[in-house]
Amino acid sequence: MRILHTMLRVGDMERSIAFYTEVLGMQLLRRHEYPDGKFTLAFIGYGSEQDTAVIELTYNWGTETYDKGNAYGHIAIEVDDAYAACEQVKKAGGKVVREAGPMMHGTTVIAFVEDPDGYKVEFIQKGTWGV
Missing domain, CATH: 3.10.180.10 (2,3-Dihydroxybiphenyl 1,2-Dioxygenase, domain 1)
Structure with missing residues (x-):
């Protein structure tokens, strides 16, 4: 077994991809739109998904903010x-x-x-x- 990815829900996919790629230096590995489900997934990281754990950004169309609660750390x-x-x-x-x-x-x-x-x-x- 190994960790594949951590998923974060984001309010603006373009803004989030820009932060992780331009500010933190990650690469956009893949992105896919799911019109029937009204969501977009993008996978970002410092290496391939075959070799390293990555981050999955999930944008649920029309949702701009989320209540993060107090369980998430970093x-x-x-x-x-x-x-x-x-x-x-x-x-x-x-x-x-x-x-x-x-x-x-x-x-x-x-x-x-x-x-x-x-x-x-x-x-x-x-x-x-x-x-």
């Missing part, structure tokens, strides 16, 4: 330098909601950014996690 991405990654996100027009730095009560260097729908994405600096 998606984590390993980065070489969390400080530099935050600066790149800002330059690309993205929103940093927690600047890079050591996590509370630990030494792992983390940061958080927010996608256009308010989902949190954590950057974890390579070589600092697990300590």
